[in-house]
Amino acid sequence: MTPTAFIAAAITTRPVVVTGGRHHELAVVLFALVVVITLAITLWVGRRGQAAEDFYAGGRDFGPLQNGIALSGDYLSAASFLGVTGLIALYGYDGMLYSIGFLVAWLVVLMWVAELVRNTGRYTLADVLATRMRERPVRAAAGSASVVVTLLYLIAQMVGAGSLVALLLGTTGAAAKTWTIVAVGALMIIYVTVGGMRATTWIQIVKAMMLMIGAVLLTVWVLVHFQGDLGELMHAAARSSGAGDRYLEPGLKYGGSVTDRLDFVSLGLALVLGTAGLPHILSRFYTVPTARAARRSTVWAIGLVGAFYLMTIVLGLGATALVGSKAVKAANSAGNTAVPLLALNLGGGEGSTGGTLLFAVTSAIAFATILAVVAGLTLASSVSFAHDLYAQAFRRADRPAVTDRQEVVVARLAAVVIGGLAVVLSLFAQRLNVAFLVSLAFAVAASANLPTLLYSLFWRRFTTRGACWSTYGGLVPALVLVVFSPVVSGSRTAMFPGVDFHWFPLENPGLISIPLGFLLGWVGTVSGEERADPDKFAELEVRSLTGAGAV
Amino acid sequence: MPISDAHRSVVHPVQGAALAQHEVTGSPGPTPRQGHRFDWWSTPGKPDAAKRSARPRVGAARSAVPAQRSLQSPPRMPDPAFAEVYREVQQSDAFREIRRDYRRFVFPATAVFLGWYLGYVTAQAVAPDLMRTQLVGPFSVAWVLGLLQFVSTFLITWLYARNARSKRDRAALGLRWETQDQLR
Numbered sequence: 001m002t003p004t005a006f007i008a009a010a011i012t013t014r015p016v017v018v019t020g021g022r023h024h025e026l027a028v029v030l031f032a033l034v035v036v037i038t039l040a041i042t043l044w045v046g047r048r049g050q051a052a053e054d055f056y057a058g059g060r061d062f063g064p065l066q067n068g069i070a071l072s073g074d075y076l077s078a079a080s081f082l083g084v085t086g087l088i089a090l091y092g093y094d095g096m097l098y099s100i101g102f103l104v105a106w107l108v109v110l111m112w113v114a115e116l117v118r119n120t121g122r123y124t125l126a127d128v129l130a131t132r133m134r135e136r137p138v139r140a141a142a143g144s145a146s147v148v149v150t151l152l153y154l155i156a157q158m159v160g161a162g163s164l165v166a167l168l169l170g171t172t173g174a175a176a177k178t179w180t181i182v183a184v185g186a187l188m189i190i191y192v193t194v195g196g197m198r199a200t201t202w203i204q205i206v207k208a209m210m211l212m213i214g215a216v217l218l219t220v221w222v223l224v225h226f227q228g229d230l231g232e233l234m235h236a237a238a239r240s241s242g243a244g245d246r247y248l249e250p251g252l253k254y255g256g257s258v259t260d261r262l263d264f265v266s267l268g269l270a271l272v273l274g275t276a277g278l279p280h281i282l283s284r285f286y287t288v289p290t291a292r293a294a295r296r297s298t299v300w301a302i303g304l305v306g307a308f309y310l311m312t313i314v315l316g317l318g319a320t321a322l323v324g325s326k327a328v329k330a331a332n333s334a335g336n337t338a339v340p341l342l343a344l345n346l347g348g349g350e351g352s353t354g355g356t357l358l359f360a361v362t363s364a365i366a367f368a369t370i371l372a373v374v375a376g377l378t379l380a381s382s383v384s385f386a387h388d389l390y391a392q393a394f395r396r397a398d399r400p401a402v403t404d405r406q407e408v409v410v411a412r413l414a415a416v417v418i419g420g421l422a423v424v425l426s427l428f429a430q431r432l433n434v435a436f437l438v439s440l441a442f443a444v445a446a447s448a449n450l451p452t453l454l455y456s457l458f459w460r461r462f463t464t465r466g467a468c469w470s471t472y473g474g475l476v477p478a479l480v481l482v483v484f485s486p487v488v489s490g491s492r493t494a495m496f497p498g499v500d501f502h503w504f505p506l507e508n509p510g511l512i513s514i515p516l517g518f519l520l521g522w523v524g525t526v527s528g529e530e531r532a533d534p535d536k537f538a539e540l541e542v543r544s545l546t547g548a549g550a551v
Numbered sequence: 552m553p554i555s556d557a558h559r560s561v562v563h564p565v566q567g568a569a570l571a572q573h574e575v576t577g578s579p580g581p582t583p584r585q586g587h588r589f590d591w592w593s594t595p596g597k598p599d600a601a602k603r604s605a606r607p608r609v610g611a612a613r614s615a616v617p618a619q620r621s622l623q624s625p626p627r628m629p630d631p632a633f634a635e636v637y638r639e640v641q642q643s644d645a646f647r648e649i650r651r652d653y654r655r656f657v658f659p660a661t662a663v664f665l666g667w668y669l670g671y672v673t674a675q676a677v678a679p680d681l682m683r684t685q686l687v688g689p690f691s692v693a694w695v696l697g698l699l700q701f702v703s704t705f706l707i708t709w710l711y712a713r714n715a716r717s718k719r720d721r722a723a724l725g726l727r728w729e730t731q732d733q734l735r
Contacts, residue, residue: 111711264672292715309701541650543637550727
């Protein structure tokens with residue numbers, strides 16, 4: 001399997017269930033509890049403040065620790081909790097590569113993005129660009145790229161959510177998946193329209209704490225089971241994996257062709273550079289009062305995300321050692337149920353009270369994770385639409401400016417529309433290769449958003465033309481290359497398996513589209529007649545590093 | 552021209568007019584609540600706390616403006632006086648020092664962590680045999696390098712935070728108030 005299919009495997013699931021019985025009933029009860037708690041948070045928190053500042057940025061009064069936890073909550077989706085752990089369970093060392101890529105990406109966020117974006121923007125990425133560029137074209141470009149990225153990510157999460165929840169509940173029918181997707185969509189629309197950023201942030205905080213507590217609990221349990229002997233854990237995992245020592249060595253997954261390896265490098269690049277361009281991560285930095293608080297929240301997030309990914313290694317190895325690769329694979333060919341199965345086993349196995357309880361709790365955590373992440377994505381996407389596209393890019397010059405009140409109304413409507421759209425697309429996309437959506441979301445973020453952002457912040461001569469070229473120049477090639485990649489046609493696992501019109505060998509476009517985004521930004525700038533305004537750059541530079549005039 | 556107290560005390564008439572407009576239209580600048588919130592920056596004992604509290608609080612000044620913050624996006628500041636302030640600050644030694652401190656850490660650190668990460672990823676493809684060599688206990692070279700990626704990420708994060716805290720934060724905050732004073 002190639003790397004992007006790897007990610008797909010992290011969230012798509014095969015409807016094969018070996019476990020069944022009472023632990024699913026308890027899981028249903030806990031799922032309902034999660035829904036009740038999150039709705040209560042939404043209603044309780046959503047009443048406070050209806051201004052744009054509240055809806056978009058949660059009033060900007062979250063502390064660094066709160067926002068750090070929320071950031072980790074936004075980032076650690078079910079793909080991390082269940083997917084990465086499952087991949088480590090199945091492929092040992094090669095699964096760990098994902099944990100590392102996802103973590104290292106945060107250094108880009110910390111050093112290049114967090115403080116500077118907090119200092120210069122108000123609600124979105126396009127705010128930063130609009131400080132020194134002509135407003136309408138850059139908002140149109142950055143706004144569309146943000147909506148595309150979040151929508152792709154959202155569809156991927158929801159398709160994954162459908163099959164995952166169905167799996168955790170022990171139902172495999174198509175109707176169950178459909179209803180799960182509809183229910184998840186309805187919930188996320190309610191969270192966002194009623195609660196805005198403040199409720200979404202609190203939901204992230206609650207979810208992230210549940211996730212961390214659950215992970216710590218299971219990790220400690222596994223370590224106690226092996227008397228703290230990591231070597232014994234690794235050997236036991238290797239023995240139960242069926243691959244022997246190769247399980248602990250690189251190459252179990254990527255021993256293959258040159259294309260496979262290039263594809264892996266491409267994905268690695270997209271992961272490391274894409275995180276800093278993800279709109280739902282960027283918008284989190286506006287929920288704290290200062291750049292310093294933004295930096296401190298990123299430091300907290302790195303600590304939490306790093307600790308979490310370290311625990312996924314123990315959990316993945318533990319699942320293989322205790323449950324066995326064969327059983328993990330039989331329950332779900334992508335390994336997605338490795339953690340719930342591990343919990344079942346640790347609690348005493350099938351039919352025992354402890355096992356039932358732990359399985360249900362783990363499943364409920366996964367469910368909360370899905371709900372929180374889709375809410376964050378819907379919010380980011382509707383904010384980009386209302387604040388960048390509707391209020392600026394779509395507005396004719398002779399029309400009066402859109403007031404904040406109108407903007408928030410539009411953002412709420414956009415959340416309903418985007419949420420509905422995501423539900424419909426996810427229903428149609430159920431058979432679709434989800435890899436293409438997730439890797440594309442990261443690749444588009446890395447090739448369209450990051451070059452534009454970095455050029456704007458650091459390159460004196462960068463112009464509006466360059467900004468548009470780098471945004472569209474990253475967005476369009478990324479989309480085009482994927483259409484002509486083996487993900488869409490010409491392979492057994494493609495979207496359209498019957499036809500073959502692919503000519504691009506890699507599944508992930510990042511290796512080409514990211515450099516292209518940077519290159520076109522440069523070409524667009526130097527080839528244009530327009531000269532950058534040194535005054536505007538002075539303003540942006542001073543504001544980004546000192547915080548002068550920051551909201 | 553370096554930023555100085557003398558400079559700040561002279562309110563240029565154009566800037567004064569700009570100030571009036573600035574406040575009514577609601578520009579980027581701390582809201583009253585945020586002005587107040589900056590207090591936790593200046594924890595007691597910091598040497599510049601007294602100096603700053605002696606200066607009129609931006610937040611206090613703002614709260615005197617009865618008009619609610621206009622719900623418009625920030626004005627584009629076409630005012631040449633504003634541009635001049637930013638240009639002056641950009642040229643000032645204080646700002647250059649902040650920028651230098653930032654870049655002197657971030658540029659090399661990025662080169663190090665990106666090179667180290669990409670090198671690690673490439674090594675899987677280029678030198679699989681080396682990566683398989685057993686090193687300590689159950690850990691092969693690949694495992695040790697992988698775990699070191701975690702360590703290096705934490706370490707760089709800590710170093711960056713420490714660098715920013717000790718070198719940039721105070722100077723940046725001081726310059727922020729000075730710049731905002733001039734923009735008023």
